[in-house]
Amino acid sequence: MVGYAFMGAAHSQGWRTVGRVFDLPLNPAMAAVCGRDPAAVRAAAGRLGWAAAETDWRALVARDDVQLVDICTPGASHAEIAIAALEAGKHVLCEKPLANTVAEAEAMVRAAAEARSRGQVAMVGFNYRRTPALALARDMIARGRVGTVRHVRVAYLQDWLVDPGFPLAWRLRRDQAGSGALGDLGAHAVDLAQHLAGEPLVQVTAQTETFTTRRPVPGEGPGVLGEVTVDDAALFGGRLASGALAAFEVSRVAAGRKNALRVEVNGTAGSLAFDLERLNELQFHDHTQDAAEAGFRRILVTEDTHPYLDAWWPPGHGLGYEHTFVHQARDLLRAIADGTDPAPSFEDGLRVQRVLAAVEESAGKNSVLIPVPQT
């Protein structure tokens, strides 16, 4: 694993737990973790449960005892590491967004395609697909429970940038993060919209905004401000291939919304709604029922017949955010063992990247509709 901050800790919890809960065809061993600071990475290895520590990702990639490289670094380094790992014969799990640019993402897709012919797999970490409630939503939509989709709306709202004193962290610098709320939150939003509806966005219109343009530079003295080079918020809309309307809003300045990824799909036969702040619940309206008894129904997604739930606790005993990483690990290990392609693939990641690029293009061109290139 490369990187051991927030994402690295979450992935580690996934790797440590997956074999304790699920029956797996492969037993993952946590070989080595990589980071630039020698002391810090050694401490992280001990705490997170990795057998060894490396300070150069190239050394990690070169290790014989590593068959899978899990990339948890900022987006700017994804392409280089992933391509090198694939070329070194490793399977790759890469955090989202797949890359910071479409060109990088395209190169990664090419590398993954070549690797696939050698039996390697590549997966991108859109972990929210593996929230049981959203996995159930996907199943229900695929089974026709909402009919023809008319509307998809996704808002992903956080509030940690409301405070103008919040420092200029790497997530606020274009060279590191690629974009702001758009790449961080919007990538999830777009992937979920396309995944749930089962069809791609084909055009978008967008607006982006940075409300606080200068912030304190970490490590500098008080009053030293640097320029924020990414968006605080983005508002965009578009069409899915079927003609359904999709509405998106992502923000890091929505006071009181901590991690409010809200998804709603309205179709001709029903509707589904979800809020990550209540992640064990899926709201379902069955429009084929008699209106006198119809209404949005709170499905507590904790039954053993629900996705992933047969291995966990009895009904009503909810899971948390980190379980998405356990499920991601399960599905990736099964795909490796079965020789199948895990989803979401690098192509899925590229598809998201193309939407995000079109969003930025539209925002720069007075919101005019931009077609999203399809492969």
Place this chain on the structure above:
Amino acid sequence: MVGYAFMGAAHSQGWRTVGRVFDLPLNPAMAAVCGRDPAAVRAAAGRLGWAAAETDWRALVARDDVQLVDICTPGASHAEIAIAALEAGKHVLCEKPLANTVAEAEAMVRAAAEARSRGQVAMVGFNYRRTPALALARDMIARGRVGTVRHVRVAYLQDWLVDPGFPLAWRLRRDQAGSGALGDLGAHAVDLAQHLAGEPLVQVTAQTETFTTRRPVPGEGPGVLGEVTVDDAALFGGRLASGALAAFEVSRVAAGRKNALRVEVNGTAGSLAFDLERLNELQFHDHTQDAAEAGFRRILVTEDTHPYLDAWWPPGHGLGYEHTFVHQARDLLRAIADGTDPAPSFEDGLRVQRVLAAVEESAGKNSVLIPVPQT
């Protein structure tokens, strides 16, 4: 009152009740109601409590015992009736949208301005401003409880057009209704956004859609379909004068959403959220509180210190939809008695109309941002 269908019944309930609940400087007498079908309008007069019935709105406007004309007809006739009533020296209350075109709305504003110099008032029926929870929201925003506004999002979702067998009623015909979800629901959404934020929208980007393009013609035999000439749904976004982002979605095909007018305002000091399906509640997050105790708070807007509530029931005894019309009547009568201008004015109605026109223009021009003309 001209018109006695849904809106006419709701307005009548307002006129009948207002003097029974509120202390008023003026006592309204319900002189006459007007409709085209003589038998039906007489029956409506008896049922709704109007002393007389007319079949020609010109006759109604000409009556000496009428000082106020309340216009509850489809949008296409608003301008003609309102201008005639104002010219005849009557006060006017006109249902929303103010008109079907900007040109009509401008003419109405001119007529209202002239009438104002003669001591007459003109008001447009954006009744949701008078939902106590939204009136409280307006007060709180004006008092700075959310700080500087960053985001306004308004969705107004209904589902009565999901069924493709729903007939081609007047609300689905451009010549009668002007537009579809846009004029009907979007007018409320835009007025509320501007009213709550206390500032106008200055540019918009939009998409509109008609999913079901042909519907059964009422009164015709089975299988006779006519063309739907208005939108089923519209998705638009824009900027308020301050730079805040505003996101709108209106639809009549959102299965399971019956009358879901949801408003959220995020500012630097707090956030407010409202859903018309739970109209006695206002959600408020105070971002200035210690995060350890902060969160969205459900204010049950039934205290006697809340807007309009001193005249109603004890705390917790909720009001309904129709009470907005009682409150509208109260405020209009007080304005007439006081010689002040009631809000929302025809200028407010024109401001909404200009946004809706810009939305339609943007939707017709690949969603490119369209500036909204300001007075």
Place this chain on the structure above:
Amino acid sequence: MVGYAFMGAAHSQGWRTVGRVFDLPLNPAMAAVCGRDPAAVRAAAGRLGWAAAETDWRALVARDDVQLVDICTPGASHAEIAIAALEAGKHVLCEKPLANTVAEAEAMVRAAAEARSRGQVAMVGFNYRRTPALALARDMIARGRVGTVRHVRVAYLQDWLVDPGFPLAWRLRRDQAGSGALGDLGAHAVDLAQHLAGEPLVQVTAQTETFTTRRPVPGEGPGVLGEVTVDDAALFGGRLASGALAAFEVSRVAAGRKNALRVEVNGTAGSLAFDLERLNELQFHDHTQDAAEAGFRRILVTEDTHPYLDAWWPPGHGLGYEHTFVHQARDLLRAIADGTDPAPSFEDGLRVQRVLAAVEESAGKNSVLIPVPQT
């Protein structure tokens, strides 16, 4: 109508509105209102829409133009007025609780039985039965949608007595009110439990409590305190005839709960839940569905197929507290016209009174189970 305070105002709104909304076989005329203070009752008559004012209820009862006497006074006077009105040949609507003692209630039932033989009707004002959501709940239970009832739980929580400075109003004096939260809130709770389940409570165990025992006497100088002679809260449980368990809690000191009448029924085939603070909603869990798609469903009780809703507004346009009085008026007028017995009858009121008496007896005898006498 006798009494014109809170209940009188609510009933008046019912009488004024019922004929404007519903098609009725009888057209109610609001003949006269009665109260002790001549000036105040005249003002109330004017404001509330009554043609005449009386200061002696005996005079009201004796009026030839009065066919129905609506009793909105404190419980202590219900028996005397109701019996006199019935003996004078009037129909009677009596606010709940039916009386302050079982003996009074029994006398009222006898008077109602005699009057029934003369073609008069008598009804007690358990208005919450006529909340559309609770009327729907009753229909669904009667149709078997929850199967065999196992649990009924009703909490009715308010908070206006949390403040120790709240004065010693009539509702806090045993001689006027009979009891405290028990008679005021508990009467509704018990009636709803028996009405929804369709069977009586047969035994109860109870605890009652008065937390603030002395309060300021209205009209006296500051610091003059009088003894509170009723309960602040009561906790009781019991069995329905079928063996189902029923749990009750009523309180006026539950901070933050304004008018939280919460009802839940759990049966072998499903469950229903309701909260008066969200009175347009009924939660329904269908336990016969596949668990993978089951869950509590929010039925927005605003469809025209729902009880009372055909006469009101389109789906999603909610009603309020006062509409229960319109519906009560409708059903009473229809019963009078049809010559049928309206429900809830005085017998129903007596049944509640017997439960409340058993609750007080149990609370006085160390909570031992007390059988509730059945007729």
Place this chain on the structure above:
Amino acid sequence: MVGYAFMGAAHSQGWRTVGRVFDLPLNPAMAAVCGRDPAAVRAAAGRLGWAAAETDWRALVARDDVQLVDICTPGASHAEIAIAALEAGKHVLCEKPLANTVAEAEAMVRAAAEARSRGQVAMVGFNYRRTPALALARDMIARGRVGTVRHVRVAYLQDWLVDPGFPLAWRLRRDQAGSGALGDLGAHAVDLAQHLAGEPLVQVTAQTETFTTRRPVPGEGPGVLGEVTVDDAALFGGRLASGALAAFEVSRVAAGRKNALRVEVNGTAGSLAFDLERLNELQFHDHTQDAAEAGFRRILVTEDTHPYLDAWWPPGHGLGYEHTFVHQARDLLRAIADGTDPAPSFEDGLRVQRVLAAVEESAGKNSVLIPVPQT
């Protein structure tokens, strides 16, 4: 660890994870797990991460490499194992309920007291105290945020026994489980009430019920039914030492309620409410605020200033049920290292047991109030 079923799996997840997330003074090693079936316990050891497997708990207790015995068996064996482990010089963590009888619990308390003098600790597994939201609730009550407590109400509702075909598992047999919903769910409910309020229950009145009295015997042929010897549901109420009223309801036949542990505390300065089905949320009403802005506030208990949360994910990234066991492990290890007494102690467990015994006594004596013996 003794036992490796549901509780054993949950505890194992706690032991495996605690050192990966929290900074600990002691590093737990998972020495051995014990169960009666040799093959099954070996498989469990491998899967759950225990170094060795034992088939006799006495052998486990005798192991030199075991310093702490974690008891996850049915209640009937708790006393014997716990006392033996304490006498063998081990620290003990015992699942709730502490025992099946008061006498057993008293013996355990004596053994724990003796062991304490030798530096050993004993803790009972009321894990819900360590749900962050409930830990926050306890802190807030202790800090006076609700003032003087007036009401505590706890309902713990499940529905897995609605189906009469559910088999006669050990939890339905008095000789194994001691009691039914009462000991299983009621133990949590009573512990939380006493813990949150910070004072004991001093008297109770109760009713219990078994709706389905015969169920299929596991391992027997179809149609072989055995007698259910525990309660399906219990309804009880009582007084806390301060005079506050406490209301309890526990059931395994509440259709649609999966794991609905709902707690509400109403005090003179505010109220708190919690539902385990939404375990990351705490509702708080601050009654000292201006009523115009007051209301129940949803605190998303995911801030790093909230209990246990500094070690987990960013705000809004919720935890699940199993995290209570991680937190339990943390607090126990810290107590061992610090030489302090961990809570809840065996005395706390005994206090709960005495309440449950009083509940059963009251239920057997026509619900008469039974005093709860205090130490």
